[in-house]
Amino acid sequence: MLPGMTRLGLSDTIAAVATAPGSAGVGIVRVSGPRALALADAVFRGRRAPSGTPGGRFLYGQFVLPGGEVLDEGLCLVFRAPHSYTGEDVAELQSHGSPAVLARLLTAVLEGGARAARPGEFTLRAYLGGRMDLTQAEAVLNLVNAQTDTARRQATLGLSGAVSRRVEAVQLAVTRTLSAVQAMLDYPEEGVPDEERHGPLREAERELEALIASGQAGRMATQGARLALIGRPNAGKSSLLNALLGYERSIVTPVAGTTRDYLEAGLELAGLPITLVDTAGLRDTDDVIEAAGVVQARRLAEGADLVLYLEDGSREREAAEALPSNVLTVQTKTDLGAVWHDARALPVSAVTGEGLPELRDAVRDALLHDASRQEVWLGTQRQQDAARRALEHLRASHDLPDDLAGYELEEALNALSELTGRDAQEDVIDGVFRNFCVGK
Known part of the structure; x- marks a missing residue:
């Protein structure tokens, strides 16, 4: 036993439900520690006792309560130290995934002398037992x-x-x-x-x-990234959001100023979890509500991991907005014919889908930078x-x-x-x- 394990309570035998909450075909109660197999003996009845079974084997039988009542039937998987996830003796009790069955089975194990596991304690024991380091635990x-x-x-x-x-x-x-x-x-x-x-x-x-x-790529892969769509009214922001999602999430009309508040939608884009943010069109307006939406759009752009600045490619180009550095320019409505050209702008049509694959690749490269070519x-x-x-x-x-x-x-x-x-x-x-x- 490693120094400090007794002080942390890691000399105890612990137990917890190891499957997600809710009903399922199979549920698991995991027990780990020096008395894991003895506690399994107390709640499991099969042709062999768990404590007399070699590691790496499973047993079929019934789960029984202290008074002898049969709770369920299922499997008991036996792992012997050090060949287990935690490096200790482990019993995995697999019953039907009823919340009532799992709760009663866990209670029986706890009444037998196990302690309820703390969050992450099974993996903590694996770390303290030398089964993995902190990067592997994370x-x-x-x-x-x-x-x-x-x-x-x-x-x-x-x-x-x-x-x-x-x-x-x-x-x-x-x-x-x-x-x-x-x-x-x-x-x-x-x-x-x-x-x-x-x-x-x-x-x-x-x-x-x-x-x-x-590191930025690692954060985005685990936590996701925010992608703000900004541009002048009728630049095609809502249409592009719908095209990227594959369904109509945002209202699209030819009336300028339709989007006044921002709208969020999640999707997987280029292998990353992305939150798309559709914002109000950028323009000077006397409408108090729309003006508030414009201010909000600029604030959302400043806080986004990446900004897509959309410009209508079928109309004469207007003076560009002051934009943050993390921006990709997108030339929209290319199906209507482009009246201006810019090698730095990504041509896209939300109607035909032209340019969407290239846009996804550009988003990935902009978010991940050189990390997209790294293995780890x-x-x-x-x-x-x-x-x-x-x-x-x-x-x-x-x-x-x-x-x-x-x-x-x-x-x-x-x-x-x-x-x-x-x-x-x-x-x-x-x-x-x-x-x-x-x-x-």
Whole structure:
């Protein structure tokens, strides 16, 4: 048992419903800890007792209550330490997914001596038992919450240890540099080739810069992005929103100023969860309500991850609005014939669908930047913050005396250890697991 496990209550046997709330064909009560299989013996009746079954086997039988009443029939999966998710003995009791059945089965296990699991405690035990590091634990939560295939893929890569391996490569390069610096301090007369000292450090900095650059993509893959559609009245904002959604969500009329308040709609766009925001047309107006909508449209554009500025391609071009930097210009209504041309504008027709695939690709490239070509992304703000601190310490070590450079390199290694969870403080660990569901 690891130091601190008794204090945290991790020597107890814990139990929780591990499947989502609501009715389903199958539901699972997960039990983990030193008495997991003995507690399974008390509520499960089959041809063999769970405690006498080798790991990796399942048993068919009945779930019974303390008075002998049969609750349900189902399966008991047996896992033996250390070959389980938590690294402990684990029993997974699979019954029908009735909320009443699962609640009563969990109560029977708790009455037998188990403790109700805290949020994320099963994964916390896996981390403390050395089954995974913090980046993998965070990938578990991201996988549970994944809304798109991109998010799923990145979470699966994180769970496989891909992020950890990249961080370990950086740690190795920094350690080599620190060893060279310490050699200079211990044996100044010997000298250390400049490339041996600075080469690994440059490599580590490049890798950290790439990982940090992937952070925005990781955030968008897990949390989604906001995409604001702005432009003058009748520029085709509502039509484009409907075309991207594939159904009529926003009212479309030839009357200028139809959209006065903003409208939101969610979809998956280029592999990312996107919230589209249709806004009021930008123009000067004496209508108080419409003017308020224009002010709101500009505010929404400032807060969006990306802005699509729509201009009617079938009419003479008007003077452009003052726009934020994160903007793509879209030339709409190309099916009516374009009367102006701009190589920087994306031609699109909401009627025929022309240009929509290219628009989706442009949105993805604008949101993800170079990260779209990377295999692994940093998936949480905590990981990004730790990587930034490590990079700052590496950069600070340049042109310093050897003793001060050594201090900065050690601080960089501490930040990298925090990223993966090695030597992480308790408050950092608590912050990772507090958002987990109880059954995970």
